[in-house]
Amino acid sequence: MAFKINDTITWVGKIDWELRNFHGEEYSTHKGSSYNSYLLRDEKTVLIDTVWQPFTKEFIANLKKEINLDEIDYIIANHSEVDHSGALPELMKEIPGTPIYCTKNGAKMLKAHYHEDWNFIEVKTGDTLEIGKNKLIFIEARMLHWPDSMFTYLTGDNILFSNDAFGQHFASEEMYNDKIDKGELFQEAIKYYANILTPFSPLVVKKIQEVLSFNLPVDMICPSHGVIWREVPIQIINRYVEWANNYQENQITIIYDTMWNATRRMAETIAEGIKDVNEDIVVKIYNSSKNDKNDIIAEVFKSKAILVGSSTINKGILSSTAAILEMMKGLEFKEKKAAAFGSYGWGGEGIKIITKQLEEGGFEIMKDGIKELWNPNRDALDRCRNYGNSIGEALKEKE
Template sequence: MSFEINQSVKHVGKIDWELKKFHGDELSTHRGSSYNSYLVRDEKTALIDCVWTPFAKEFVANLKKEIDLKTIDYIIMNHGEPDHSGALPELMKEIPDTPIYCTANAIKSLKGQYHQEWNFVPVKTGDKLSLGSKEFIFVEARMLHWPDTMFTYLTGDNILFSNDGFGQHLASEHMFNDLVDQTELYHEALKYYANILTPFSNFVEKKITEILSLNLPVDMICPSHGLIWRDNPLQMVHKYMEWAKGYQENQISIIYDTMWNSTRQMAEAIAAGIKMSDPQVTVKLFNSNSTHTDKNDILTEVFKSKAILVGSPTINKGISFAMAGILEMIKGLAFKNKKAAAFGSYGWSGEGTKLISTELEHGGFELLNDGLKITWNPDDEGLVKCQEFGKAIAEALK
């Protein structure tokens, strides 16, 4: 169902209440999402972005109820990923000659995915497209979060169509930021940044600085996922600047996997030791196994933490499958300004702790120490060692 953004802009996208996984199974979306497509009417009419492939026929059918497709003068594709472009093949069957404005990299992406020679018009930062009384200004946003990404600014209405920038995976019957629970909204915005944009934080900081230097008034930010920012829209821009600069809170996250509860006992004793030394610090424990904790929720907490402690039993001279997966994702997200240490239990070889330390170093973390390993189940003396380990961590972070 379409709804008005203002007198000249309508939302014609899709709210996906049932979505629980995204990017294959790489990203959890507990609260659903939306694929925001916008119809902009002036003397000329433009469609900004589309929807994900499973909703292509529904999207085109609904769009036909909204407008004669042949009166769409321009299609703007801010990003070629299928959650935004998936309906293009179905739409272009109806209006095959309509020009598609996008970056040169997006042309490569769209051709590579759909193998069609549509009427592509490449644009770059500063290029403009007149709609009559208003115009679009295009701003390339490379690596936010693909090489093909751009933002589109609408003069007159002062709207920034930001695609994946400033979005969240959040389905709501209220599609504006001032109408929803703010804690829920900010949690999903932070989770989105932590799990998708963190590796590109340097690009985020530079691009936002560039956009702010243009001194363009921004009355609304319309992303391609989640809610539209109409109440103080620049609040999320400033949040992105904060998140892009090695963000951390006064938090230590302990992430562990366990076979027979030895490593779990270590984790809990280490947490107790941290709190003995620093009662003010927030300590959170997470079992990395997916049957216990969602991996993307863990990564969001890593993003918030000033340090993480990672533990696993040694298994076949290695570490657990679940912990190896989490460490691979942590490494890929390239967190900045964070410290870490490893711990674990073992029976007869004990390589796990050193392997974790190595992976943490490869992920850009500053190691606080060489780690702690305990043979078999920790006895009272072993638990005291774990507490002392925790105290030392807390003192090192003060």
């Protein structure tokens, strides 16, 4: 499958309808994804990125339907990660001398992935490549989200090829943002940002400011996953600026795991207590062993505060709670509050463990945790409701 974006650019990528997990098993892709590769035809012909290795044969066969491979003058590798570079080894067997333009780190990492010394041309921010009527401008995007990442800008058509930035894991043959349900699109976009780019938020702001300082008009943004931004493309840039500035909504997310439903009852009663005194706040509750971890992380990203609960087991906490806390620690959320809760049978160490993990993850502990023995009775549930009341009061937005 290929389709023309305009007279210069043809999309030659792959829509992966069946993909359900990405980065191994670390990222859920409920709606599939796409690997976007772009063929530019000017006086020179340029291929920007390829596809994931399992689709190599299909990619090259389809590419041959579009063009004689010997006519490809240059290859741009905006990012070395294998979902974008996976078809390079087979493609380079067909056109072995073709120059590959990438960052210095890109060349280093492509060599490490494929153990081939291709014809690498290393570029840095501001370097250009004349391709005829138009030219390509390269912009390093280090740590967005790998050390080798870069953007490529096409003059004339005013298109930014942004690789992983501004993308989503979203499979659709309606390849433009104005043809997609906006609610679905932005939910996938914020999930993508929350799970992948959150640790690099300070760099996101700096890079966007740098790109905007070039005063380059942007009529379209073509990422390497998901749909193309052609209707008001600046909207996704504005969202990234918003998300990168310690984003939060008027929401609290309660995350728990439970053995015999005692901690579940605590979670639900605390939630009721919050809503008793703070009707405006959105409260969402997730069992971390039954809900998708990446969907939970997206909700944490949107929240001003979180509560994390677990039963105590073997002087520790339940495995799904430990896993989600480890994920949050790595994502380095900023300016978010947190507290711990949970049931116990004898030791009750779980609350201290959760609190310590939250502190190490950068959360501000807003209140000592609450723990209840065994299955909470009416008095225990009253304490949970009062605990929720105090959380709700503390999170009231100022008039």
